[in-house]
Amino acid sequence: MNVTKKIAIALLLGSSVALTAGCSVVRNQETVGEYVDGAAVTAEVKARLANDPDTSAANINVKTIDGGVVQLSGFAKSEREKTRAGEVARSTKGVSRVINDLVVRR
Numbered sequence: 001m002n003v004t005k006k007i008a009i010a011l012l013l014g015s016s017v018a019l020t021a022g023c024s025v026v027r028n029q030e031t032v033g034e035y036v037d038g039a040a041v042t043a044e045v046k047a048r049l050a051n052d053p054d055t056s057a058a059n060i061n062v063k064t065i066d067g068g069v070v071q072l073s074g075f076a077k078s079e080r081e082k083t084r085a086g087e088v089a090r091s092t093k094g095v096s097r098v099i100n101d102l103v104v105r106r
Contacts, residue, residue: 038065041064045089048088048092049085052088054081054084055076059077060085068095069098070089070095072085072100072102075102075103076103076105082100082102085100086100
């Protein structure tokens with residue numbers, strides 16, 4: 001193999017490594033797999049809230065962060081609905097912890 005071809009291959013490989021490293025996860029960011037898992041957990045919690053007769057999924061926002069931690073935000077009609085939404089989220093597969101930031105509107 002001639003020198004020019006070796007240099008071209010080395011540059012190509014070097015560029016590939018640099019681009020891959022540039023796309024790697026920066027500290028405190030989710031990997032693609034974690035993002036997909038988080039999205040699946042979020043969707044499951046939302047579906048369970050929608051199917052629960054004691055909660056109104058329309059007023060409850062769900063976000064999954066770091067390793068199955070689910071954050072609930074938005075508004076609940078009562079303290080009972082807030083508590084129930086937390087229970088539903090907590091009992092969902094893939095949820096490790098629930099941060100219940102729902103505000104009770106009276």
